[in-house]
Amino acid sequence: MQQGDEDKKRSLGGExxxxxxxxxxxxxxxxxxxxxxxxAQVSAFFVGAVLIALSAAxxxxxxxxxxxxxxxxxxxDLFSRADITSGRLTLLGVTLGYILFIEWxxxxxxxxxxxxxxxxxxxxxxxxxxxxxxxxxMAFGGYLLFILAFDTRFPRGPFETFMKAVLGDGI
Numbered sequence: 001m002q003q004g005d006e007d008k009k010r011s012l013g014g015e016x017x018x019x020x021x022x023x024x025x026x027x028x029x030x031x032x033x034x035x036x037x038x039x040a041q042v043s044a045f046f047v048g049a050v051l052i053a054l055s056a057a058x059x060x061x062x063x064x065x066x067x068x069x070x071x072x073x074x075x076x077d078l079f080s081r082a083d084i085t086s087g088r089l090t091l092l093g094v095t096l097g098y099i100l101f102i103e104w105x106x107x108x109x110x111x112x113x114x115x116x117x118x119x120x121x122x123x124x125x126x127x128x129x130x131x132x133x134x135x136x137x138m139a140f141g142g143y144l145l146f147i148l149a150f151d152t153r154f155p156r157g158p159f160e161t162f163m164k165a166v167l168g169d170g171i
Contacts, residue, residue, distance in 0.1 A: 009069070011076025012062045019055035026051050087121035094118050106157015107147060112139035 026048040033044050065071040094117045102110040115135035120128060146152045147160060148167075156164075 009074075010065070010071040011074035012065065012071045013073040013075045014078035016059060016062055016073070019058045022055045023052055023059075026055075087124065090121035091118050094121070103155045104157065106160050107154035108139050108143040108159040109157055110155075111142055112136060115139060 029044065030048060033041050036044070062071065066073060094114055098110055098114040101113075105113075112135050115138055116132055119131045119135065123131065143160070143163070146154055147156075148163075
């Protein structure tokens with residue numbers, strides 16, 4: 001370790017963005033479930049409480065590091081060249097595409113494309129065959145669980161319409 005490395009504080013501001021946003025979103029979410037059935041409220045409260053507890057623990061740990069002088073609240077390397085080379089920007093683009101196209105393409109196709117492109121980008125293009133199989137299995141599993149078994153209100157697209165015709169109108 002060089003002399004200057006000992007004095008350099010770790011910047012934790014960027015690491016706090018997601019936990020703080022999670023706490024704020026969860027508190028907002030709690031206000032939206034007041035008219036839901038009690039079973040949904042209990043489930044939502046349990047998951048939300050765990051999320052808040054974990055996020056709060058992370059925030060407290062960061063506060064302890066800042067108070068001890070080992071870290072600061074700067075944003076540091078929030079954005080760097082690694083964001084481009086690691087596939088993070090591709091993942092961000094694929095996520096935005098998922099949000100934009102899910103209503104048109106439906107849950108299953110959009111989920112497959114998201115998983116395939118996202119995993120391919122994060123794996124730097126290696127193993128496209130295995131990634132395609134994994135993405136297909138996970139997207140189809142999501143279809144079976146969320147649309148076929150639970151009949152959720154996820155957007156229906158060409159795949160879901162085709163499967164409804166194949167399986168009959170009982171879905």
